[in-house]
Amino acid sequence: MDSPQGRTAVIVAGRVFVPAEDVEAFIAEARATYPVAAANPGNVLISFSVEDAAAGAVTVLEQWTSQEALDRHLATPEVQAIFAKWGPRMRNEVREFDALDERDPRA
Numbered sequence: 624m625d626s627p628q629g630r631t632a633v634i635v636a637g638r639v640f641v642p643a644e645d646v647e648a649f650i651a652e653a654r655a656t657y658p659v660a661a662a663n664p665g666n667v668l669i670s671f672s673v674e675d676a677a678a679g680a681v682t683v684l685e686q687w688t689s690q691e692a693l694d695r696h697l698a699t700p701e702v703q704a705i706f707a708k709w710g711p712r713m714r715n716e717v718r719e720f721d722a723l724d725e726r727d728p729r730a
Contacts, residue, residue: 632667632725633693635685637717641709643679649713650681652705659701660685665692683717693719 641649653671660669667686674680687693696702 631689632722633687633690634720634722635683635687635693635717636720637683637715638674639681639683639709639717640714641679641681641712643677645712646673646676646679646681649709652708653681653683656699656701656705659699660696663692663696665689666696 639649650671650673657669660666665688667688668684669686670682670684672682674682685693687696
C-alpha cells in the first residue's frame with residue numbers, strides 16, 4: 624500500500640546489548656547477513672553498528688518494502704542461526720515500525 628506522500632515501509636530499529644567482550648564477534652556475525660538481506664528484493668537497508676563497545680550496545684537499522692520481505696529475511700537459516708546463538712546472551716530493544724508517509728526530511 625502506498626501513501627499519498629510516498630511508499631509504505633517496514634522499519635526495524637533499536638539496540639541490542641551483548642556482553643562487552645563479545646561485541647566484535649556479534650557485529651561480525653550480524654554483518655555477515657548483509658548479503659542474505661541484499662539477495663531479498665524487499666530489502667532497502669540493513670545496518671548494524673557498534674554504538675558503545677564498553678556497554679555492548681549495537682544499533683540496528685533496517686528498512687523493508689513489506690512485512691513479507693522482512694518475514695522472508697527472518698526465516699533464513701543465517702538469521703535464525705544468529706537468533707539461536709545470540710538470543711539467550713543479548714537484551715533486545717529492537718522494535719518494528721510501519722512508516723506510512725515516507726518523505727525527504729529536508730523537504
